[in-house]
Amino acid sequence: MRADYKPYARERDFGTPESQSTEQVTLEIDGETIAVPKGTTVLRAAAEAGINIPKLCATDSQKAFGSCRLCLVEIEGAKGLPASCTTEVREGMVVTTETNRLASIRRNVMELYISDHPLDCLTCPTNGDCELQDMAGSVGLREVRYGYEGENHLDAEKDRSNPYFTFDPSKCIVCSRCVRACEEVQGTFALTIDGRGFESKVAASQDQPFIDSECVSCGACIQACPTATLTENSLIEMGQPEHYAITTCAYCGVGCSFRAEMKGGKVVKMIPNKDGGANHGHSCVKGRFAFGYATHKDRITKPMIRESIHDPWQEVSWDEAFEFAAKKLKGIQAKYGPGSIGGITSSRCTNEETYLVQKLVRAAFGNNNVDTCARVCHSPTGYGLKTTLGESAGTQNFDSVMKADVIMVIGANPTDAHPVFASQMKRRLREGAGLIVVDPRAIDLVRSPHVKAEYHLGLRPGTNVAIINALAHVVLSEGLEDKSFIEQRCDLEAYEDWRNFILEERNSPENVEQETGVPAETARAAARLYAAAPNAAIYYGLGVSEHSQGSTMVMGIANLAMATGNLGREGVGVNPLRGQNNVQGSCDMGSFPHELPGYRHVSDAAVRKLFGDDWGVEIQPDPGLRIPNMFDAAVAGRFKGLYVQGEDVAQSDPDTQHVEAALSSLECMIVQDLFLNETAKFAHVFLPGSSFLEKNGTFTNAERRISPVRKVMEPMAELEDWQATMGLAKAMGYDMSYSHPSEIMDEIARLTPTFKGVSFEKLDKLGSIQWPCNDEAEFGTPTMHVEEFVRGKGLFRVTPYVPTDERSTSKYPLLLTTGRILSQYNVGAQTRRTANLGWHNEDVLEMHPHDAEQRGIEEGDWVGLQSRAGETVLRAVITDRVQPGVVYTTFHHPESGANVVTTDNSDWATNCPEYKVTAVQAFKVSKLSDWQRKFEAFTDEQIDLLERARRPLPVS
Amino acid sequence: MGSDGTNKLVRMANQIADNFDYGKRDKAVAGVSDHLTRFWTPDMKRAIVEHRQSGKGGLNDIADDAVRALAETIGQPA
Numbered sequence A: 001m002r003a004d005y006k007p008y009a010r011e012r013d014f015g016t017p018e019s020q021s022t023e024q025v026t027l028e029i030d031g032e033t034i035a036v037p038k039g040t041t042v043l044r045a046a047a048e049a050g051i052n053i054p055k056l057c058a059t060d061s062q063k064a065f066g067s068c069r070l071c072l073v074e075i076e077g078a079k080g081l082p083a084s085c086t087t088e089v090r091e092g093m094v095v096t097t098e099t100n101r102l103a104s105i106r107r108n109v110m111e112l113y114i115s116d117h118p119l120d121c122l123t124c125p126t127n128g129d130c131e132l133q134d135m136a137g138s139v140g141l142r143e144v145r146y147g148y149e150g151e152n153h154l155d156a157e158k159d160r161s162n163p164y165f166t167f168d169p170s171k172c173i174v175c176s177r178c179v180r181a182c183e184e185v186q187g188t189f190a191l192t193i194d195g196r197g198f199e200s201k202v203a204a205s206q207d208q209p210f211i212d213s214e215c216v217s218c219g220a221c222i223q224a225c226p227t228a229t230l231t232e233n234s235l236i237e238m239g240q241p242e243h244y245a246i247t248t249c250a251y252c253g254v255g256c257s258f259r260a261e262m263k264g265g266k267v268v269k270m271i272p273n274k275d276g277g278a279n280h281g282h283s284c285v286k287g288r289f290a291f292g293y294a295t296h297k298d299r300i301t302k303p304m305i306r307e308s309i310h311d312p313w314q315e316v317s318w319d320e321a322f323e324f325a326a327k328k329l330k331g332i333q334a335k336y337g338p339g340s341i342g343g344i345t346s347s348r349c350t351n352e353e354t355y356l357v358q359k360l361v362r363a364a365f366g367n368n369n370v371d372t373c374a375r376v377c378h379s380p381t382g383y384g385l386k387t388t389l390g391e392s393a394g395t396q397n398f399d400s401v402m403k404a405d406v407i408m409v410i411g412a413n414p415t416d417a418h419p420v421f422a423s424q425m426k427r428r429l430r431e432g433a434g435l436i437v438v439d440p441r442a443i444d445l446v447r448s449p450h451v452k453a454e455y456h457l458g459l460r461p462g463t464n465v466a467i468i469n470a471l472a473h474v475v476l477s478e479g480l481e482d483k484s485f486i487e488q489r490c491d492l493e494a495y496e497d498w499r500n501f502i503l504e505e506r507n508s509p510e511n512v513e514q515e516t517g518v519p520a521e522t523a524r525a526a527a528r529l530y531a532a533a534p535n536a537a538i539y540y541g542l543g544v545s546e547h548s549q550g551s552t553m554v555m556g557i558a559n560l561a562m563a564t565g566n567l568g569r570e571g572v573g574v575n576p577l578r579g580q581n582n583v584q585g586s587c588d589m590g591s592f593p594h595e596l597p598g599y600r601h602v603s604d605a606a607v608r609k610l611f612g613d614d615w616g617v618e619i620q621p622d623p624g625l626r627i628p629n630m631f632d633a634a635v636a637g638r639f640k641g642l643y644v645q646g647e648d649v650a651q652s653d654p655d656t657q658h659v660e661a662a663l664s665s666l667e668c669m670i671v672q673d674l675f676l677n678e679t680a681k682f683a684h685v686f687l688p689g690s691s692f693l694e695k696n697g698t699f700t701n702a703e704r705r706i707s708p709v710r711k712v713m714e715p716m717a718e719l720e721d722w723q724a725t726m727g728l729a730k731a732m733g734y735d736m737s738y739s740h741p742s743e744i745m746d747e748i749a750r751l752t753p754t755f756k757g758v759s760f761e762k763l764d765k766l767g768s769i770q771w772p773c774n775d776e777a778e779f780g781t782p783t784m785h786v787e788e789f790v791r792g793k794g795l796f797r798v799t800p801y802v803p804t805d806e807r808s809t810s811k812y813p814l815l816l817t818t819g820r821i822l823s824q825y826n827v828g829a830q831t832r833r834t835a836n837l838g839w840h841n842e843d844v845l846e847m848h849p850h851d852a853e854q855r856g857i858e859e860g861d862w863v864g865l866q867s868r869a870g871e872t873v874l875r876a877v878i879t880d881r882v883q884p885g886v887v888y889t890t891f892h893h894p895e896s897g898a899n900v901v902t903t904d905n906s907d908w909a910t911n912c913p914e915y916k917v918t919a920v921q922a923f924k925v926s927k928l929s930d931w932q933r934k935f936e937a938f939t940d941e942q943i944d945l946l947e948r949a950r951r952p953l954p955v956s
Numbered sequence B: 001m002g003s004d005g006t007n008k009l010v011r012m013a014n015q016i017a018d019n020f021d022y023g024k025r026d027k028a029v030a031g032v033s034d035h036l037t038r039f040w041t042p043d044m045k046r047a048i049v050e051h052r053q054s055g056k057g058g059l060n061d062i063a064d065d066a067v068r069a070l071a072e073t074i075g076q077p078a
Helices: A042-048 A100-115 A131-139 A177-186 A220-224 A233-238 A285-289 A318-336 A351-365 A379-388 A398-403 A419-430 A464-477 A483-489 A492-502 A509-516 A520-532 A550-563 A583-588 A605-615 A627-635 A656-664 A721-731 A741-751 A760-766 A849-854 A930-950 B003-020 B025-039 B042-053 B061-073
Strands: A024-029 A032-037 A094-096 A165-167 A191-194 A201-204 A230-232 A243-248 A257-263 A266-272 A341-345 A370-372 A406-410 A434-438 A455-457 A536-540 A573-576 A641-645 A668-673 A685-688 A697-700 A705-709 A814-819 A844-847 A862-866 A871-878 A886-890 A918-924
Touching (some): A165 A233, A177 A191, A177 A220, A220 A230, A266 A285, A285 A419, A318 A668, A318 A685, A351 A641, A351 A697, A398 A419, A406 A419, A464 A492, A464 A550, A583 A697, A605 A741, A627 B003, A741 A760, B003 B042
Parallel strands (some): A341 A370, A434 A455, A668 A685, A844 A871
């Protein structure tokens, strides 16, 4: 067995959660003296000493419940037999866990459980991995004196409605672990115990099939179930796993740690890792279940080439593909100049792979024309936080939220887009933290079970900066700022400029009310709540960055946090929720055209020399093309060759028709991907990619946490993505000779001060590391800017509100804003190839009843959506979740063409597209748009050209 | 660069200028020209400088001054 594989075993369960107390208590259990933190339960104290008291209803992800009566113990001086799960340790306590009396009671308890439980252990899915079975063995159950003929639940019907798991109530012991998991771990409250006494049973929502209930399929209940009542379908089909490896989810920026539980080269289950620093044993429907895309029949596993995008694909060897691509790229450079080609790195690939692509561009292409999809999501975060605080990254770890007293969520929808972090946030909210939501839509957090926002600032799309300035205006005009923090930590000259600006009357809540639609009193109250909190934290998403003033808004957020002293300790901070799994990493790795790894500008001669000497090349001193600049240059005929690794710009980038025109004009496009995605339909070279299960490397999540990605199956196309990049580089005449991604990380560490202390060896030891990790912070940095800001003094930047050009007009009276939903991920290339499709098989247009009525549009009607950029047709969903005048859609399906409508308007500083505001008109239609019809025809053509590569040639 | 491309550059430069338009004018102009220097490719810089020289206009006041300053830093006639 490989060294990083471990034999399969259920994760150790200590019965109750760890106590956070620093005070130690000493007690004696079965004659052993044990010291544990105060607040620890007897059950956990025993488990920590290696004494496993029988238990069924207790599990360490949940508070003690005390219902099963198996964990009873004898305690000297205590009356009766207390349950060890609900009894906290006391100094000098003397506990006995095994006596004849205890054994007899436990056996009786088990006898009762088993009297109403099927005895089909040998054919049961959890055979060999069942806590009930283990307990029956542990207590020595030998007979069931009650017989099996009495009233029972053995015929209860299975619920197979969910595509990923089966609910078999005949196996249920009503321990409530699933119900409590749904409440305490996930925070959805979808499950309950219905009925009383013998009638008690687990029910989803109003006793509905799971699929129709509020269940979000996070898997926490399955994790918690001690029997085969809730079981993964993959386990039912495949049987128990044989080994596992710890790896990192390839979906969102939370970056959950998982145990890939395997049987040979097949994944049986993805189980969230309890020791995972980002997720602490929790997961969502995507990471937990939606991994089937990795072995989907649509995977392309052979390199392919073609002269024109209207030619059939031709399968070739890797070397032939590299030679074909390199010859074309070199030819283009000879004809159109060295700057006529470039590359796009992937935020879904590993740090090591991303690093290699930018190295390929800078060293082998000889220019800085490299960019990444962060351009279209969080580039304003990079710009804004670097400018104000000095580092292009979030300031905290996720756990910090547990110390926040007030949480402000701006332009983010964590329950859908960052579900595992949302569960942690909701846990803190249930503990009493205040919540302010700044969002045009009433996202779930505004009101959901046991969570209610104190204030929802339902602003008009495009008015973020006006609102953040208004909040700051309240803070300064009412004297709520943290003067000593500002004096000690910030640049005072810049602060004075900012202060004078913010105090101008134009920034008062009353003055911006008309523009933003937020009542001045609500804005004032929200600002007071935020400023008065001992610890206030801001979490934000693409609703901040994807605007014409995205960067301004990020700086506005940093200004507000600095002014109120909410930086540099736990419980506070400025926290961008990153979209894709490795957006942070791809930015760190030098994917931007103006920055080398570690956010160092290419104009810095010393940095250029450092990399140039190491790489044996001269690095160009001028910034290269950003993605939209590449497209513009392509349309203008000056940019002709592009290498795209693991991105789908034809679907994800705005103004689709412009992107298509740009891609069609290229003479050589190389796409490296798992599937023939939308972009690959315009490609001349297809390099088959490897999924996260097929390669080694690291991902860096939204909290700067570098986590290992481990190869658990062989790459389907034989090469891991970094190896393919090396092959292309070699064909271009630039040799890279790494034998393992760890060597690439060693190079990154050697050349990047914030990564100096990072190595695969250390990651194996620590599990994960938050950068900066160097001589000053050997084990990484959970909280940044503690003593001083990375840039020295915090810099307040003046943030004038400049309204976007995308305004509603008589021609385009509505504002379109876009977002994401829970079951789908980004362009959907992965999630559309899983059973997640069942939850969301098309993108729809949300419209307020008032707007719908005006247009004669009813639920389910086809609606033409038209902007100055283009037109598409979507089905209408009428809802008051959106305000009048605002419509909303997602972009998970290519044929819905959401980005045909979005425009080339972008953030002033970074050209991050303004996905969140597009002026549109909507009207009832009866057929698809012209673009959609063309799209269908083009897709049919491209699928046929692909199939011809796979079909044997006709015999002539 | 085609006229469409240049129009886009003019729009971008104006947008940058709008976002620096506060307080002392010199500072705003310097901010814009520094931004163009740090983030635009040599081709884009050349194109915007040439656009200004050709007298086609379209740049707002601050952007216009910033492009003039940019011309000096990249060694082209203002």
